[in-house]
Amino acid sequence: MTLKKKLTILLGITAVLAIGGIAMINPFTGEDEPEYGVEMTNERQQKKEIEIALSKKIYSEYKDVEKIEFNQWRHSKETGMWGITVNINNSNAMSFNFSDLKSINSLRGSSYNPKTFKLVKRDKKLNSNQVTIDKLKIKYSE
Structure with a gap:
């Protein structure tokens, strides 16, 4: 060569x-x-913070809330929207949609089936920033 x-x-x-x-x-x-694990940890933390804020929101708006269970998060690649369904007191399902996972302020809507949703709204909504959820049974998503 x-x-x-x-x-x-x-x-x-x-x-x-x-x-x-x-x-x-x-x-x-x-x-x-960024490493994949670092990004996922941040996303997991954001979801947990939103779930805590949602728990406070639900408790501040409805009477007799004792148990909250978060199902798995869903993400639409087409729209970029995030969604989660929450079971309240085992028999009341409510769905929430978010434009992103930055904070509870990204909440774009919620819905429930009026035929099966039996929780009663409070006469006066509590300030969700001052609500304590320590006594609630909460199962966060995984």
Whole structure:
């Protein structure tokens, strides 16, 4: 093999390695991509914070709330919306939709079946920021 061929092969290998190294860095920020586990932990924390805030919201709006159970979160790739169904006192189901998982302020709507939903609204809504939910039985989503 001639020196010219060896040099061409060496430059080709170097170029491939350099391109591969550049591809592993985020081109928009110049930083490494976040690890999958770190992102998932953050998402899990956001869901838990929203579930706590929803528990306070439900307790502040309805009488005789004793037990709240959160089902699995759903995410629509088409719309970007997030949703969760909550069972209250075992027999009252309510669904909530969020535009994102940033906070409870991302709540875009809620719904329930009036034929099966039997909870009674409070005469005066409690301030959900001052409500304590320590005495409620709450099962958070996994």
